Amino acid sequence: MNERNERIHGVACTFRKVSDVFHAAEKVRDAGWKNWDVHTPFPIHGMDQAMGLPRSPVPRLTLLGGVTGFITGCLLTWYMNSYDYPLIVGGKPYWSVIFPFPVLYECTILFAAFGTFFGQFIFNRLPRHNHPLFDLPHFARVSDDTFMIVLEARDPRFHLDESRNFLQSLGGQEITVIRD
Amino acid sequence: MAHAHDSSPERPAILDKVRPAELPRSPLILNNRGFHWITDKVCGIVEEETPLWWKIMFGVALFVASFTFLGLGYLVATGTGTWGLRSPVGWGWAIVNFVFWVGIGHAGTLISAILCLLRQKWRTSINRAAEAMTIFAVCCAGLFPLFHVGRVWFGWWLLPLPNQNGIWPQFRSPLEWDVFAVSTYFTVSTLFWYMGMIPDLGTIRDRATTWWRKAFYSVLAMGWRGGNRQWSNFEMAYLLLAGLSTPLVLSVHTIVSFDFAVSNVPGWHTTIFPPYFVAGAIFSGFAMVLTLMLPLRAIYRLHDVINQYHIDNMCKIILATGTMVGYAYATEFFIAAYSGNSFEKFAFVNRAFGQYAWAYWIMVSCNVITPQLFWFKKVRENHSLVWIICLFVNVGMWFERFVITITSLANDYLPSSWGYYSPTIVDIFTFFGTFGFFSVLFLLFVRFLPLLPMAEVKMVAPQADPHAH
Numbered sequence: 001m002n003e004r005n006e007r008i009h010g011v012a013c014t015f016r017k018v019s020d021v022f023h024a025a026e027k028v029r030d031a032g033w034k035n036w037d038v039h040t041p042f043p044i045h046g047m048d049q050a051m052g053l054p055r056s057p058v059p060r061l062t063l064l065g066g067v068t069g070f071i072t073g074c075l076l077t078w079y080m081n082s083y084d085y086p087l088i089v090g091g092k093p094y095w096s097v098i099f100p101f102p103v104l105y106e107c108t109i110l111f112a113a114f115g116t117f118f119g120q121f122i123f124n125r126l127p128r129h130n131h132p133l134f135d136l137p138h139f140a141r142v143s144d145d146t147f148m149i150v151l152e153a154r155d156p157r158f159h160l161d162e163s164r165n166f167l168q169s170l171g172g173q174e175i176t177v178i179r180d
Numbered sequence: 181m182a183h184a185h186d187s188s189p190e191r192p193a194i195l196d197k198v199r200p201a202e203l204p205r206s207p208l209i210l211n212n213r214g215f216h217w218i219t220d221k222v223c224g225i226v227e228e229e230t231p232l233w234w235k236i237m238f239g240v241a242l243f244v245a246s247f248t249f250l251g252l253g254y255l256v257a258t259g260t261g262t263w264g265l266r267s268p269v270g271w272g273w274a275i276v277n278f279v280f281w282v283g284i285g286h287a288g289t290l291i292s293a294i295l296c297l298l299r300q301k302w303r304t305s306i307n308r309a310a311e312a313m314t315i316f317a318v319c320c321a322g323l324f325p326l327f328h329v330g331r332v333w334f335g336w337w338l339l340p341l342p343n344q345n346g347i348w349p350q351f352r353s354p355l356e357w358d359v360f361a362v363s364t365y366f367t368v369s370t371l372f373w374y375m376g377m378i379p380d381l382g383t384i385r386d387r388a389t390t391w392w393r394k395a396f397y398s399v400l401a402m403g404w405r406g407g408n409r410q411w412s413n414f415e416m417a418y419l420l421l422a423g424l425s426t427p428l429v430l431s432v433h434t435i436v437s438f439d440f441a442v443s444n445v446p447g448w449h450t451t452i453f454p455p456y457f458v459a460g461a462i463f464s465g466f467a468m469v470l471t472l473m474l475p476l477r478a479i480y481r482l483h484d485v486i487n488q489y490h491i492d493n494m495c496k497i498i499l500a501t502g503t504m505v506g507y508a509y510a511t512e513f514f515i516a517a518y519s520g521n522s523f524e525k526f527a528f529v530n531r532a533f534g535q536y537a538w539a540y541w542i543m544v545s546c547n548v549i550t551p552q553l554f555w556f557k558k559v560r561e562n563h564s565l566v567w568i569i570c571l572f573v574n575v576g577m578w579f580e581r582f583v584i585t586i587t588s589l590a591n592d593y594l595p596s597s598w599g600y601y602s603p604t605i606v607d608i609f610t611f612f613g614t615f616g617f618f619s620v621l622f623l624l625f626v627r628f629l630p631l632l633p634m635a636e637v638k639m640v641a642p643q644a645d646p647h648a649h
Contacts, residue, residue, distance in 0.1 A: 022646035025408075037407035041215060041383070042635040043415050044646055047408050056416035062424075076340055080348035089352050102357035102435050106364040109428045113368040113421060117375055120417035124410045127402035134405075140386035143379070143406055145215035150407075 007180040009132040010036075010152040011163050013172025014141075018044055021147035024170040025050045028149065031166070035155035039133070039148040058119040065115020066108050073100065073107030132180050150178065206489035208302055208640050213484050215638050222380070222632045223387055225480055230627065233479065238623050244616025251610030252327055260330045262606045269589045269601035274324040275439075277611050279457075279581040281321035282362065282436055284574075286429055286458070287465020288314025289369060292376070293425035296418075302493055304636040305485045308380075309476070310469045311373040312629075316621040317468070318366045320614040325358070327610075354438040361435040368428055372421045378404050379414070380630035433461045440584065447527035447588035450515065456508035460577060463501035463547070466494050467573035474567045476626065485637055488561060495554040495566060498573060502551030505580070509544065527588055535600055536587045539579050546576020 015021035025038050029052040038044075038051060074097070081087065082095035097104070121127070133139050133150065142148045149172060151163045160177070167175050209218075255262055265272045288310040295303040326335050334343075338359045342348050349356050382404035385397035404410065437453035470491070477486045516528040531540050550572045553559045560566060591598045625631075638644055 018644055018646045037409050039406045040408060040411065041219075041406060042379070042638040042644060043411040044408070044644065045639075046646060048412050050646075051408055053409065053412050056413045058413050058416045059420060062420050077351045080340060080342075081351050085342075085346060085348055087350065089350070092352075100351040102354075102431070102438070103351055103360045105431060106357075106360040106428075109424050109431075110364040110367060113371055113424050116417045116420045116424065117371045120375065120413050121402070123413045126404065126410075129398060129403045131403060131405060143383040143386045143404075144219045 008153045008160065009178040009180045010150050010158070011160070011167060011175060011177050012133075012136065012139075012148050012150045013167040013170070013175045014138065015147040015149070015172060016145075018147065020171055021149065022047065022050055024149060024172065027170055028151070028166075031157070033151060033155055033157055035152040035158075037150050037152075039139075039142045039150065041143050041145060041147075057123055058116060061115040061119030061122070062112050063115075065119075066112035068115075069108040069111025070104055072111065073104035076107070077103055132178050136176060136178060138174060138176075206487075207642075208305070208485075208487075208489065209637070209642075210484040210487050213641070214643065215641065218485070218632075218634055218637050218641070219383060219387075221480075221482070221485070222630050222634045222637075223384055225626070225631050226384055226628060227387070234623060234627060238620070241616045241619035241623055245613050245620050246616070247609045248323070248613025248617050251606050251608075251613060252323070254606055255327060255610070256332055260328070262604060264601055264603045264607055266599070266601075268592065268597050268599050269586060271585050271589060272601055273582075273603045273607040273611055274328040276578065276581040276585050277614065278321050278324035278328075279436055279585075280464070280578045281317045281324075281614065283433065283457075283461035283464045283577060283581075284468045285314040285317040285321070285365070285369070285465060286433060286461035287469050288312070288317075289365075289372075289425050289429040290462050290465065291469070292372060293422040293429060296422040297426060300493075301640045302490050304640050305482075305632055306469060306473055306490060306494075307636070308373070308376065308629075308633045309473060309625075309631055310465075311369060311376070312622065312625045313465075313468060313472060314369050315366065315373060316618050316625075318362065318369065319621065320618050322362065322366070323614065323617075324610075325355075354435065354442045357435045358439055361432045365428060365432045368421070368425055372425055375414075375421065376418060376633060376636075377630060378402055379406060379635045380633060382406065383634055384630060430458055433457045445588050445592055446521070446523040447531065447584070449524075450512065452508060452511055452515065456505070456512075459501050459504040459508065460547075460580060463498060463505055463551075464574060464577035466498045466501070467570040467577070470494055470498075470566060470570045471574065472622065474563055474570075476631070478563075480631070482632070485632060491563065491566065492560050495560045498570070499551050499554040502547055502573065506544075506548035509548065523593060527591070530591050531583060531587045534587065534591060536583060536590070539583050540587070543576050543579040543583050546572045547580060550576070 015024060021038060021040070022044060025047065028036055029050065038047060040047070044050075077100035078095045081100075086094045088094075092099070138146070139148070149167065149170070151158060151167065157163075164175055164177075213221075263272055263274065265274075288307075291303045291310045292307045295307075326332060329335055329338070337343055338349065338356070340349055349359075351357075378401055381397050381401040385394060385401045388394040388397055434454035434457065437457035440448040441450060441453040443449060473486060474491075477483060513528050513532075516524045519525070531537075550569050553565075553569060559569075586601050590601055
């Protein structure tokens with residue numbers, strides 16, 4: 001493919017040690033980068049702060065799921081046992097929040113779990129199988145024992161040569177340009 | 181209180197100079213194994229040529245599983261009369277087996293959820309296999325009530341759907357609560373298990389050399405890239421699922437115990453049932469985890485990641501929960517004596533000295549006496565003995581459910597309608613086969629999915645600490 005027609009996704013560099021990538025991430029954060037990421041084989045404790053990431057939004061969907069689940073459980077049991085086919089059992093009210101409580105409880109947990117599970121996928125923009133990073137030959141090692149910092153081209157600070165030099169100054173190795 | 185010592189004038193000056201001693205902790209990973217070693221070890225299990233023992237075991241497991249299909253096939257073709265159920269015992273082995281298998285499942289969620297919230301780092305190397313065990317045990321458990329309904333093609337009446345007369349399920353029934361509890365448990369456990377596996381599936385994908393392997397694991401890994409922005413959401417979701425699974429796992433066996441406790445049969449109608457059932461479930465589940473993990477550890481030489489510290493901890497949990505179960509047995513007798521209810525008193529005297537006394541004493545010796553051996557370090561370090569004790573616990577917990585279910589029904593209020601329950605060959609086939617069914621699923625898991633959570637094990641390695649030098 002023609003060099004000029006290729007769009008650049010960003011530049012990447014690798015680190016071998018957790019402490020190195022951790023301190024490098026702090027420097028990228030302090031330099032004011034917004035569109036960048038640290039790829040690691042496991043979650044590094046404190047990396048969210050080192051990158052300056054806000055709190056994950058997943059709990060919002062958990063709450064939404066839980067509330068939906070509780071209401072669904074209420075509607076389900078009320079509609080079935082009290083509205084559509086009311087049955088008198090033991091002279092008790094057709095519906096109360098007490099007797100179907102185990103059902104409401106389980107529905108709350110079930111829907112909250114769905115909210116959490118799908119929330120993780122939604123906020124992570126997954127599934128996505130065609131990411132430019134997968135074309136890097138050494139990206140496969142990132143799920144094993146290598147750490148990678150990627151500075152993305154869509155960040156206003158991005159300038160190919162300067163970004164390369166910046167990564168070099170952080171101590172990154174295998175500095176590579178990622179093409180879209 | 182926390183600040184009291186700072187302002188106190190009597191505080192000795194030396195306290196500012198000395199540094200607190202570092203408490204020695206047992207290492208979770210022995211021999212300073214690095215990240216790459218962990219990847220190689222776990223992926224190696226999936227990537228190696230299918231070992232001979234696996235093929236043999238898989239064949240045996242399939243053969244054993246066929247007994248369940250024979251038993252259930254005969255049952256469906258003939259009717260539930262082929263089980264040993266007759267008046268007065270309408271809940272026989274099927275309910276015993278259901279409670280037994282659901283109980284087995286509980287250790288998986290305990291390890292993955294409750295120990296996660298309690299920040300017990302040792303859980304990492306065993307949680308994946310324990311969660312798999314949970315899911316497969318719930319699969320086995322679900323078969324029994326489903327076929328116990330008799331005409332299994334009406335099994336959908338359990339679901340919140342109207343039947344052909346427009347009648348809905350009755351939510352005042354604990355059996356209907358059970359449907360919701362067990363199906364929610366199965367679903368949430370599966371979501372939790374699968375989500376935790378995504379990063380590891382990504383690792384296997386990245387190492388894949390053949391196209392089919394690459395395709396298979398790519399689909400499962402959902403395009404995971406391990407960026408910290410992804411990890412941040414992942415960790416939050418993982419923590420939330422742990423937080424949701426904790427009340428869930430406690431509720432599931434509570435609701436299973438409601439199947440008994442909400443009735444008014446002597447010996448069942450007790451408020452102690454929920455905590456007693458949950459403790460028993462965790463007890464039996466940990467025994468099953470050790471029963472499975474000790475051989476796997478030996479076969480795959482996982483001694484550096486599942487070490488004596490892990491085994492010690494599990495033995496101690498078995499000891500603690502076994503003692504709780506023993507305490508519950510004693511409390512039941514006390515409550516029966518204290519209740520002043522002659523039926524309740526009789527139910528317990530009858531358990532220990534009646535026609536099923538043999539089952540009661542098997543239960544007590546396996547569940548209360550055997551685990552007491554775990555007080556001794558020598559026993560916990562002898563893994564063959566640990567394995568045998570765990571088998572005893574498994575047997576004992578099956579008998580616990582047998583004693584609860586059968587003795588209360590066989591001798592309740594009216595002596596004229598007392599009876600003696602025995603299983604038929606169809607019962608025995610069906611139950612025996614579930615061990616095969618479970619093994620088939622577990623062997624497939626061992627062969628095709630990451631047995632240990634690589635990312636989580638790496639996370640607790642000392643070199644994963646960004647402030648370590």
